[in-house]
Amino acid sequence: xxxxxxxxxxxxxxxxxMPMMKLAKAMKGMKSEEVLEMIGTDPGTKSDLPRWCNxxxxxxxxxxxxxxxxxxxxxxKK
Amino acid sequence: MAKLCMGLFSGSLDKLTAAGVxxxxxxxxxxxxxxxxLLQGARAFIKGNENKIDNLAEASHLKGEFTQALKDLNVSTxxxxxxxxxxxxxxxxxxxxxxxxxxxxxxxxxxxxxxxxLCGIGEYLTAAEEADIHMFI
Numbered sequence: 001x002x003x004x005x006x007x008x009x010x011x012x013x014x015x016x017x018m019p020m021m022k023l024a025k026a027m028k029g030m031k032s033e034e035v036l037e038m039i040g041t042d043p044g045t046k047s048d049l050p051r052w053c054n055x056x057x058x059x060x061x062x063x064x065x066x067x068x069x070x071x072x073x074x075x076x077k078k
Numbered sequence: 079m080a081k082l083c084m085g086l087f088s089g090s091l092d093k094l095t096a097a098g099v100x101x102x103x104x105x106x107x108x109x110x111x112x113x114x115x116l117l118q119g120a121r122a123f124i125k126g127n128e129n130k131i132d133n134l135a136e137a138s139h140l141k142g143e144f145t146q147a148l149k150d151l152n153v154s155t156x157x158x159x160x161x162x163x164x165x166x167x168x169x170x171x172x173x174x175x176x177x178x179x180x181x182x183x184x185x186x187x188x189x190x191x192x193x194x195x196l197c198g199i200g201e202y203l204t205a206a207e208e209a210d211i212h213m214f215i
Contacts, residue, residue, distance in 0.1 A: 013152070014152075015151050015152075015153060016099070016103075017099050017102040017103045017106060018102075018154070020102075020103065020106040021102050021105065021106045021162060021166065023106070024105070024106040024107075024108070024166065025166065052106065052107065055107060056107075056108065
């Protein structure tokens with residue numbers, strides 16, 4: 001899947017609830033249909049982020065796990 | 079917009095931190111938050127007291143480990159969580175007028191910058207009745 005990324009948010013090392021706060025803040029500053037790449041290491045984010053997208057109406061385009069316990073998400077602003 | 083109502087009775091470091099985390103989660107979810115600070119909680123909101131709070135409500139014999147872990151994990155202070163949540167969403171913090179008096183706060187100026195107003199207990203109950211989520215900490 002080849003998706004153009006407009007912004008990257010690095011949340012590695014941050015604990016809940018900071019990744020979700022930073023995500024919400026970053027998404028507020030983005031334009032409709034722009035794509036944010038979020039990477040993080042907090043296991044809470046794994047379930048919290050899809051739930052947040054579902055609730056806020058933003059689109060979770062992709063989620064995966066990189067090496068070293070790092071999660072990666074691609075979220076498109078609604 | 080969904081609304082969270084919190085009765086914050088506790089003024090201990092662990093419970094204030096929990097309140098801050100929950101409020102921050104609510105802010106990330108774009109919820110409105112109303113906090114009603116009761117009895118022991120009001121002590122933490124007296125001007126100048128924010129950094130003096132160091133007692134735990136639970137597992138107080140493990141205070142050293144707890145505070146060290148918060149530091150090691152780079153967790154924000156309870157006060158910073160409250161500030162961040164206030165910046166992000168509509169968070170109102172009200173001090174129960176009786177609670178304020180107990181700890182020497184009679185007027186709004188006696189409290190720190192997080193506090194929006196003093197209130198009576200009836201306002202708390204009405205807010206709890208109207209909220210989507212109500213919790214007592």
